[in-house]
Amino acid sequence: xxxxxxxxxxxxxxxxxxxxxxxxxxxxxxxxxxxxxxxxxxxxxxxxxxxxxxxxxxxxxxxxxxxxxxxxxxxxxxxxxxxxxxxxxxxxxxxxxxxxxxxxxxxxxxxxxxxxxxxxxxxxxxxxxxxxxxxxxxxxxxxxxxxxxxxxxxxxxxxxxxxxxxxxxxxxxxxxxxxxxxxxxxxxxxxxxxxxxxxxxxxxxxxxxxxxxxxxxxxxxxxxxxxxxxxxxxxxxxxxxxxxxxxxxxxxxxxxxxxxxxxxxxxxxxxxxxxxxxxxxxxxxxxxxxxxxxxxxxxxxxxxxx
Ligand code: ATP
Numbered sequence: 001x002x003x004x005x006x007x008x009x010x011x012x013x014x015x016x017x018x019x020x021x022x023x024x025x026x027x028x029x030x031x032x033x034x035x036x037x038x039x040x041x042x043x044x045x046x047x048x049x050x051x052x053x054x055x056x057x058x059x060x061x062x063x064x065x066x067x068x069x070x071x072x073x074x075x076x077x078x079x080x081x082x083x084x085x086x087x088x089x090x091x092x093x094x095x096x097x098x099x100x101x102x103x104x105x106x107x108x109x110x111x112x113x114x115x116x117x118x119x120x121x122x123x124x125x126x127x128x129x130x131x132x133x134x135x136x137x138x139x140x141x142x143x144x145x146x147x148x149x150x151x152x153x154x155x156x157x158x159x160x161x162x163x164x165x166x167x168x169x170x171x172x173x174x175x176x177x178x179x180x181x182x183x184x185x186x187x188x189x190x191x192x193x194x195x196x197x198x199x200x201x202x203x204x205x206x207x208x209x210x211x212x213x214x215x216x217x218x219x220x221x222x223x224x225x226x227x228x229x230x231x232x233x234x235x236x237x238x239x240x241x242x243x244x245x246x247x248x249x250x251x252x253x254x255x256x257x258x259x260x261x262x263x264x265x266x267x268x269x270x271x272x273x274x275x276x277x278x279x280x281x282x283x284x285x286x287x288x289x290x291x292x293x294x295x296x297x298x299x300x301x302x303x304x305x306x
Contacts, residue, residue, distance in 0.1 A: 016074075019066045020230040020260065021223025028214045029054070029067065033189060035074050052157050053190045053209050055131070057197040058216035061261025064193040065093070067216065068127040075123035075187060089123035089187075096192075097133035099146070108149040115153040115188070119160055122186040131192040132199035147201065154209055157188050218259055225252035227260050231267040238286040247289050254296055269295035 016026050034040040034050040043050060056064045073088030094114055099107045118124040128134075134146060192210055194200065204210050219227055228248040237244045255263060270291040278285055 016067075016070050018230060019063055019070055020225075020227030021219040022063045022067060022216060022260075023223065025056070025063070025067060025214050025216045028212075029071060032212045032214065033071065035071070049158070049161055050187070051208075051212055052161070052188065053154055053192065053204075054212045054214055055197065055200070055205070055210040056191055056193045056214050056216050057195070059218060059259060060195055061259035062216050062218060063260050064191075064216050065127065065129070066260075068093075068125055068191045068193070071189060071191065072123075072125035075125070075189070089125060090118065090121040091125050091127065092118055093127040093129060095133075096128050096130045100133050107146055111146070111149050111153060115157060118188045119157065122188050124188050126188065126190045128190065128192040131194040132196045135199060135201050147203065151203070151209065154190065157190070158208070161187060218257065219263075221252050221256075224255055224258060224263060225249060227263050228252060228267070231264050235267065235271060235287055238288045243289065247292050250289075251292060251296065266292070266295055269298070 016022075019026070030036065032051060032054060034043050040050060056067065058064065069091050072091035075089035092114060094110075099110055102110055114126060118126050134150065190210075192204075197213070200210075205213075225248050228251055229244070232244055232248060237247060251263075251266070255266070258266070271287060273291040273294050274285070274287040277291075
């Protein structure tokens with residue numbers, strides 16, 4: 001179950017906690033990226049480095065961006081003398097359609113400087129949203145310079161990391177006793193996201209490029225419950241934790257086909273309803289099960305009208 005499965009960052013902290021559900025994607029990312037430092041170490045003993053590029057695909061609003069941000073957090077250990085939570089690795093989000101729309105000649109520079117920035121600020125995640133947009137007329141046209149630049153950047157990152165790993169491995173020989181969780185990681189991971197994977201040029205999916213593909217799909221009923229728990233947990237429902245659990249369970253059953261973003265919108269809509277009640281009775285401000293039911297009733301009504 002998801003409760004049993006939580007990715008643990010340094011010192012046992014869970015960094016996937018703001019992402020409800022997406023259980024299969026979380027497991028796939030942890031395994032593919034060897035997020036557990038012990039596994040990474042084992043991998044390097046076999047002379048292997050974890051992959052650099054992963055393609056996330058699935059319908060809009062199902063958590064691709066959230067997962068990418070969570071991976072960035074997982075990359076950096078907190079200072080060993082502090083119990084303060086780590087700020088995590090650098091997260092750089094780049095919309096592929098923005099790159100493609102940039103002035104001719106500047107898009108390649110945008111890509112190259114992003115990769116350089118990530119390398120200087122490693123550990124880092126580069127998140128390439130709307131990845132299929134890189135394969136429009138213009139990016140394909142001419143010599144496909146933009147695609148070539150991106151492929152070159154991916155190869156460079158891999159080369160740099162191999163050098164870093166080597167230095168780290170040897171530099172850390174004397175510190176073999178150190179807690180492995182505290183060792184720095186200079187990784188740069190590129191997570192590309194798309195709703196239309198079939199539009200991706202196969203040149204990008206070859207081994208050593210975006211050769212791992214992770215599906216981030218619509219949540220199952222128990223996953224909807226987890227997502228609702230993330231959002232409703234922040235809202236303070238009247239009746240406390242028991243009531244919150246009840247609301248999450250009931251809503252999860254009634255929201256077949258909802259994405260994470262739809263569920264978040266539903267929770268917002270319930271909050272707006274609670275605010276509207278303030279006009280009637282300013283002394284009585286509370287968010288109750290009824291507000292969620294009303295919000296849901298409206299959503300259902302709206303979609304059956306459409
Ligand atoms: P797009 O393809 O449109 O870019 P996406 O898959 O990247 O979508 P996100 O940006 O991660 O989707 O999700 C949008 C919002 O929906 C999030 O900010 C979050 O509030 C909510 N959401 C989506 N999935 C989840 C989830 N698994 N857990 C909690 N909240 C979620």
